[in-house]
Amino acid sequence: MAAKQEQVKVLGKWPSPFSNRVELALKLKGISYVYSEQDLSNKSLELLSSNPVHKMVPVLIHNGIPISESLVIVEYIDETWKSNPFLPPHPFHRASARFWSKVVDDKCLPALWNAIWCDEKGREKAVEEAMEALKILENEIGDRRFFGGDEIGLVDISANFVGYWVDILQGIAGLQLLASEKFPKLYKWSQEFKTHPIVKQALPPREELFAFFKSRTA
Amino acid sequence: MAGEVVLLDTWASMFGMRVRIALAEKGVKYEYKEENVKNKSPLLLQMNPIHKKVPVLIHNGKPICESAIIVQYIDEVWKDKSPLLPSDPYERAQARFWVDFIDKKVYETWRRMWLSKGEEHETAKKELLDIFKLLEGTLGDKPFYGGDSFGFLDVGLIPFSSWFYTFETYGHFKMEAECPKLMAWVKRCVQSKESVSKTLPDEKKVYEHIVALEKATTGA
Numbered sequence: 001m002a003a004k005q006e007q008v009k010v011l012g013k014w015p016s017p018f019s020n021r022v023e024l025a026l027k028l029k030g031i032s033y034v035y036s037e038q039d040l041s042n043k044s045l046e047l048l049s050s051n052p053v054h055k056m057v058p059v060l061i062h063n064g065i066p067i068s069e070s071l072v073i074v075e076y077i078d079e080t081w082k083s084n085p086f087l088p089p090h091p092f093h094r095a096s097a098r099f100w101s102k103v104v105d106d107k108c109l110p111a112l113w114n115a116i117w118c119d120e121k122g123r124e125k126a127v128e129e130a131m132e133a134l135k136i137l138e139n140e141i142g143d144r145r146f147f148g149g150d151e152i153g154l155v156d157i158s159a160n161f162v163g164y165w166v167d168i169l170q171g172i173a174g175l176q177l178l179a180s181e182k183f184p185k186l187y188k189w190s191q192e193f194k195t196h197p198i199v200k201q202a203l204p205p206r207e208e209l210f211a212f213f214k215s216r217t218a
Numbered sequence: 219m220a221g222e223v224v225l226l227d228t229w230a231s232m233f234g235m236r237v238r239i240a241l242a243e244k245g246v247k248y249e250y251k252e253e254n255v256k257n258k259s260p261l262l263l264q265m266n267p268i269h270k271k272v273p274v275l276i277h278n279g280k281p282i283c284e285s286a287i288i289v290q291y292i293d294e295v296w297k298d299k300s301p302l303l304p305s306d307p308y309e310r311a312q313a314r315f316w317v318d319f320i321d322k323k324v325y326e327t328w329r330r331m332w333l334s335k336g337e338e339h340e341t342a343k344k345e346l347l348d349i350f351k352l353l354e355g356t357l358g359d360k361p362f363y364g365g366d367s368f369g370f371l372d373v374g375l376i377p378f379s380s381w382f383y384t385f386e387t388y389g390h391f392k393m394e395a396e397c398p399k400l401m402a403w404v405k406r407c408v409q410s411k412e413s414v415s416k417t418l419p420d421e422k423k424v425y426e427h428i429v430a431l432e433k434a435t436t437g438a
Contacts, residue, residue, distance in 0.1 A: 053319060053352070065308060072314045079307040091294040092280055098287045103268060136268060 008033035011047050011059040013040060014204050015212045017109075017161040018070040019058040024157050025074045027202045029081040071101055074157055086154040100140060100147065101158035108133040109161055116166075116173045130177055137162065138186040145192055156193060162186070163193035164203050168210050172217060223248035224276040226262050228255060230427050232325075233285035234273040235377035235417050240289045242413035243368070244296035286317050289373055302370045310370075313363070316356060317374035323349050324378060332388055332428075343389045347396050354400040361406060368411055376414055379404040383421035384428050 008026065010033055012019030026033050038047055038057050050066035051059045059066050060073045062080070067073050078086040087094045115123070115130035137159070141147060147155035156163070162178065167190065170177045180187040193199060225241070225248050227234035241248055253262055253272050265274045265281035275282045275291070282291045293302040303310050327349060331342035353375060357363055363371035382393045382404075394401050407414045 062308075067308070067311045067315070069315050069318055072311050072318060075314065076307050076311040079310065091291050092277070092282070094294065095282045095287050095291040098290070099282070099284055102284055102287070107268070 006031070007061075007063050009061040010035050011038050011044075011050065011057055011061070012036070013038055013057045015209060016057060017165050020160055020203065021070045021157050022058040022060055022073050022077070024160060024199060024202045025077045025086070027198050028084055028086075028152060028157075029077060030083070031077070031081055071105065071154075071158060074154060078154070084151065086148065086152070086157065088149070088153070097148070097154045100155045103136065104155065104158045104162065108137060108159070112162065112166055112177065115175065115177065116169045127175065127177070131182070134162075134178060134183050134186060138183040141185050141189045143185070144189075146189065152193075152196060152199065160193075160203075163190045165209070166190075168206060169213055172210065172214050221278040222276075224251060225249070226251050226253050226259070226265065226274040226276070227272045228253050229419055230380075230424050231272055232377035232381060235380070235419075236285045236373050237273045237275060237288050237292070238417045239373050239376065239411075239413045240292045240302060242417060243300040243302065243373075243411075244292060245299060246292070246296055286314075286321065286374065289370065293370070300368075302364070302368075302373060304364065304369060313370040313374075316353070316363070316371050320353070320374055320378070328381070328385060331385075332432075343391070346385065346389065347391065350393070350397050350400060354397045354403075357399060357403055362403070368407065372407060376404065376407050377418065379407075380418045380421050380424050384425045387425055388428075 008031055010019070010022055010026070012022065012035060014020075014037060023033075023035070036046070038044060040057070043055060047057070047059065048055055050061060051057075051068040054068060056068070058070055058073060059068050060076065061067075062076075067076050074086065087097055111126070111129040111133040115126040118126045146152050147159065166178045176182075178187060178190060194203060223241070223246055225234070225237060227237065227250065229252060238250075251259070251261070253259060255272075258270060262272065262274060263270055265276055266272075266283045269283065271283075273283075273285055273288060275288045277291075277295070282288050289302065303313060324346070327342055327346045331339055331346055334342060360366075362368050363375070386392055408418065409415070
């Protein structure tokens with residue numbers, strides 16, 4: 001592979017799970033990178049020029065070339081740096097991992113986010129949908145240590161919000177969403193996830209994340 | 219890699235067309251099963267319990283769902299013919315980014331234009347045109363999105379061309395006037411790729427189908 005000096009930069013926002021996915025992926029591959037915290041209320045020229053379509057974080061800039069959309073970035077990282085693969089070799093299992101990453105993104109995250117932040121009126125229905133989303137993941141994880149099997153894979157990275165953010169945010173919302181009594185297998189997975197030696201270092205500090213989101217409830 | 223291949227689909231689905239075009243590109247024989255979305259088959263509900271949607275590819279009894287994921291699967295399994303994804307990781311990321319963009323934006327914006335009136339309708343129409351202009355800009359001067367050859371993003375976008383007549387009629391615009399380069403790309407795909415010309419349904423049939431759907435939905 002290339003022996004030249006790699007330049008890897010991440011434009012991110014530290015409380016964002018989407019931004020965090022990219023940092024997780026780079027750290028799992030052992031890739032050094034420069035991190036640039038973005039102010040989304042006053043978007044930098046760098047962000048606007050490197051992600052003109054969505055104008056959002058995260059953006060990965062590799063040797064000056066930008067890539068956007070967190071799951072697209074994670075697959076790019078996996079294909080560029082081939083150690084510790086995030087996807088299994090067999091096409092069917094790869095398709096399955098991509099499918100479940102999309103389920104997490106399209107179904108689970110919105111349902112959980114909605115349940116946490118919605119007002120009294122819609123709360124009951126929102127919580128019901130969040131519980132359904134968690135049940136789907138509970139059924140899928142089964143007895144595996146990670147969604148990726150013995151090692152962290154694409155789905156685990158995609159589900160970082162479920163593995164770490166939910167526990168913190170549900171406390172703020174006064175809800176019990178991911179509880180070990182209701183979802184023992186998924187709960188166990190979340191413990192494995194956040195205590196994984198590399199993941200642990202990559203996740204934003206608990207107290208700071210709590211304080212950040214708590215300040216938004218005022 | 220031989221084996222039984224079944225596709226659960228509906229004839230007018232742009233997402234299903236992506237899969238049909240990919241299978242045709244690879245020369246894969248398959249059994250096509252037309253689904254009735256108002257009366258979904260037990261097979262569909264069993265094979266896609268999470269979303270209960272088409273298309274679903276069933277290969278040797280195992281289901282693969284989500285059109286962009288199915289196309290990538292087809293590309294990986296039948297890898298010796300007509301590669302759809304480029305080999306360079308950055309080019310692959312670009313193709314995936316734009317298919318993701320199409321998936322997030324086009325259908326949702328069309329629906330808003332279809333089902334709204336007045337100012338909301340005009341706003342959605344402008345957004346839809348902006349989306350296609352952005353996609354047209356991405357093509358640049360290349361013959362295909364895949365460069366010299368028909369690729370993943372071409373497969374991802376070309377089915378929507380069979381809905382252009384429907385978009386035009388509901389939106390009161392002409393794609394030829396708004397996006398001439400994109401229309402040239404459409405013609406190129408249809409004329410040079412049998413997989414496309416044999417898959418895309420007649421655009422007037424698509425329009426009649428949508429009109430009928432609207433009448434059934436609104437009781438108009």
